[in-house]
Amino acid sequence: MDDASRPDQDSLPGPGSVTWEHFAAAPGVFLAGTGLMLQVAHPVVGAGVLDHSEFKDRPWKRAWETHLSTMRFVYGLGGGAHAEGRRLLELHKDIKGVDRTGRRYHALNPEAYAWVHLTLARYMVDTAKWFGDPMTDEELEQMWQEFRAIGLALGIKQHHMPPDWASADAYFDEVVRTTLEANQSTTDVLTALTEPKKPIRYLPTPLWKLFAVPAGSxxxxxxxxxxxxxxxxxxxxxxxxxxxxxxDRLATLVRAVHRRAPGPLRYAPLAYGLMLRERLAQRRPARPSEVASTRAA
Known part of the structure; x- marks a missing residue:
């Protein structure tokens, strides 16, 4: 997709949008593994991860890079969604090959690329469903239209994204039912999630296990x-x-804590900082040069 066919920056979600309010909700940490499993269970994504990703060997680094990527295209970190879209397209263009069953794959397969985007929308919906207040029908529709705009900025063509949330939800169920599979990547990802490697090489193993065993469970x-x-x-x-x-007991506890938590604890730290920056920018008085420019126009 060329830049002329992508949405301009003003059409992307910002402060006050459903996407901004829900995407980085702190309880989402409990759904991160679910999103990864949904993604790598897709045959194309699973094959690409198996052959080209460093997730298995360096899961912490890969998880952080993924987090930064979402902060760019959702909250405008760095160059925002358009710049991140160009980076992702360049990054994935050479990720291709033949999987273990002889099927050819390419990371920029439109269906697979759009599927990953849909799982991120579903991640927001399920986080709210399990650990917060479920989105209303109106919020679901607004969120999906906002996420479609992000998808266009990332290079996903409009016809590869369902037109409304009801269609997107039905399509999600269809892909789960007919396309997703058990593969080596689903095994590797679940192992990495439930038997986490030490983030620091020299951390004593007994000390790490005190955290890793209950965290993995x-x-x-x-x-x-x-x-x-x-x-x-x-x-x-x-x-x-x-x-x-x-x-169910965990979900009840997390839901109660999240509802009572102060703002800084309700969101991922980096996202909260970006949200706060935008709110402060909106309240900032216009500079004299900006006022003069407006008058001249």
Whole structure:
């Protein structure tokens, strides 16, 4: 997509939008693993990650880079969505090959590229559903239109994104039912999430295990618990009544804490800083030069 066909900066979501209010909600950390699993279960994405990603060997670095990318195209970090779109297209253009079953793949396959974008929208919806206040129908529709604008800025063509949230939600269910699969990447990602590697090489292993073992159990609970049941079954992941009870108790606790938390604790730190910067910029009095320019116009 050329720049002329992309939305201008003013049409992208900003302060007060549904996307800004929901995307970086702090409880989203519990859904990060779910989003990754939904993405790599797509045959094209899974093959690309298996052959070209460093996630398995350097999961912390890869997770941070992904976080920064979303901050760019959602909250305008750096050059914003348009610049990030160009960077992502360049980054993915050479990620291609043949998977283990002989199927050819390319990371810029339009369907797969749009699928990743849809999982990010679903991530917002499910975070609100499980750990906050579910979005209203109006909020869902506004969010999706905002996310379609972001998608256009990232290089996704309009006809590869459903026109409304009802269609997007139905398409999500269809892809889960007919396309997603168990593959080596789903195994690797779940292992990386539930058996996290030390972020610092020289951190004593016994000390790391004091954190890693309970953290891995928690991530497995929230990741497996929020996967679509049909995909959970396809991946061979067990889920018991006891697991469900534990998940429900956790969700109730997180929901209560999040509702009462002060602003800085309700969002991911970097996102909150960017949101605060924009709010302050909107309140800033116009400089004399800006006033003169406006009068001249």
């Amino acid at each position: 928690l991530v497995r609970l929230t990741t497996v618990g929020t996967l679509p049941p049909v995909l959970r079954k396809r991946l061979g992941l067990s889920w018991t009544d006891r697991d469900q009870h534990s998940f």
